[in-house]
Amino acid sequence: MTNVFDDPRITAVGLLFEAHAGLSARFNAQLEEHGLSAVEFEVITRLARSPGNQLRMTDLAAQTSLSTSGVTRVVDRMERDGLLTRRACPNDRRSSYAVVTAAGMQRLNETLPGHLQMIEQWFTGQLDPEALTALLDGLRRVRDAAHPCATAGSDDTTFAQETATNQP
Amino acid sequence: MTNVFDDPRITAVGLLFEAHAGLSARFNAQLEEHGLSAVEFEVITRLARSPGNQLRMTDLAAQTSLSTSGVTRVVDRMERDGLLTRRACPNDRRSSYAVVTAAGMQRLNETLPGHLQMIEQWFTGQLDPEALTALLDGLRRVRDAAHPCATAGSDDTTFAQETATNQP
DNA sequence: GCCCAACGACTGCTTGAGCAACTATAACCG
């Protein structure tokens, strides 16, 4: 039986998607121990790495893969839980900032080391340096080609993310 | 400013996750043109590659990253849309099969070529053969290490998936 | 200065998914 589904292209996506799913599951488990969902972790991380530990709601939406209404709600929850606060923007009264609170920073600091450890355990540590480099190079190519500019507004902000990651 | 977020591990997951998100977005767009969501496409694909174009609901749940109740509902919708049918299992009256209808097969055949083209365009075609092999090898390692056995019941069925992909 | 388009945030509504509870059937075991 010559099966269309044996196509190596299908296998390739399968691998990428399953690797993603596997890592997501592991990460979620660890994050949940610290009372954070994946989105919440992403939100607090993006905020914490931004100047003043804050971002305007729209910018936050652009950096995460959330719509603006999605951001509104996540921030609602996290504000309720004391991890974030809203702060009015002085020069534009339409905008408001989401700011990480002290409790939020503490939560993040509790969570981060374990998270890095998970990454190492299930991802980067699985490969020797050259193999890892090759993998990352490949991913970068694919990412650059297909990178979102979908989901939320942010046109090529997704691209800017990684440059921001490499360069403070 | 020595930033914790410059950690190469963070960058690595960022790449993998963004590549995944980017591809997902592209694929979803194409699938939507044919009136299929990503899950629906996965469901119909898994069924179509199975003997008799059918699977028991539980097995379907195990192969997709859905809970059994999730499967119930997807199959509900797809049955309503005429892509699938339920068929009673002769020797176990608890079980029932989800079967792809003729209309379902036709829909799949309309969708698949374009889908493969998308994969090539945004993923496999982005890399020369050696780089692609290196990427896939890396992904396989990561996948094998972290592979779900989460989300839905299916313990290591996720592993079985890919062997099934390689071997009809 | 005034009006109108664009923008930022929020809210109502809908959808999709998981969990837990439930029903029906099967299997096991005395």
Next chain:
DNA sequence: CGGTTATAGTTGCTCAAGCAGTCGTTGGGC
């Protein structure tokens, strides 16, 4: 057999997320 336990599928409930519409604010053109 008869009863207990496990399994297959479905359903009620909850929750997170997106879309479209709303309201206040801003800025540009005249």
